[in-house]
Amino acid sequence: MITVNETTYTAMWQEMPRYPHYRIQTNDAAVARKLARRKAATLVGFSLNVVLWIYRLQYSSPRVAVKSLRRLSGTSHRKVEKDTLTGGFISYTRNKLNFR
Numbered sequence: 001m002i003t004v005n006e007t008t009y010t011a012m013w014q015e016m017p018r019y020p021h022y023r024i025q026t027n028d029a030a031v032a033r034k035l036a037r038r039k040a041a042t043l044v045g046f047s048l049n050v051v052l053w054i055y056r057l058q059y060s061s062p063r064v065a066v067k068s069l070r071r072l073s074g075t076s077h078r079k080v081e082k083d084t085l086t087g088g089f090i091s092y093t094r095n096k097l098n099f100r
Helices: 029-037 062-073
Strands: 007-014 021-026 042-046 053-058 089-094
Touching: 007 062, 021 029, 021 062, 029 053, 029 062, 062 089
Parallel strands: none
Antiparallel strands: 007 021, 007 089, 021 053, 042 053
């Protein structure tokens, strides 16, 4: 039986230490739409077989980048987790139920 993961995520990491360029990877269509509307965000990768977008942005500091990640994913009340292995940040969100 195939199981479907109901959780969407948005991950962010710094391209190189001490450089202000960050990558944001998401499988959430709402976050991808928000990033596509920004002039500062550049789409650098996407997937055809899996729902996945990767954007490149520039932030002045890691603290500002984490704040932006919280605003993008709508998890300002929840904690954004830090991945100690990669040094990036990840935010998990649940899909909203729509009765349309």
